[in-house]
Amino acid sequence: MRDLSTILYNLRCFLGVVIQLLCYGVRFCWALLLPKLVLAARLTASESQLGELVERVRRDRVQEIDNQAPSDSANVTLLVTILSSRRAVLGVQSKGWERGPGK
Numbered sequence: 001m002r003d004l005s006t007i008l009y010n011l012r013c014f015l016g017v018v019i020q021l022l023c024y025g026v027r028f029c030w031a032l033l034l035p036k037l038v039l040a041a042r043l044t045a046s047e048s049q050l051g052e053l054v055e056r057v058r059r060d061r062v063q064e065i066d067n068q069a070p071s072d073s074a075n076v077t078l079l080v081t082i083l084s085s086r087r088a089v090l091g092v093q094s095k096g097w098e099r100g101p102g103k
Helices: 002-067 074-090
Strands: none
Touching: none
């Protein structure tokens, strides 16, 4: 009986050592791979957030362009002013279109 208990005790100690070595191996591999996994997860999340941000900005810009009323830019206003002054210098009679409707 003593021999059987000794064998079981030694087997339990041996299995404990083997399990502890396997745990150390798993921890070592986990420590090697974890930074790469965390970096990949963070990069994927950043790309996703950046894609959403770009899409939102693009959508807002398209909506802003669609909602803008056509208006004269500064260059068009300057061109009309120059052409009107040249007409006045040349003595060309106005036909009324420069004054706008109802003026």
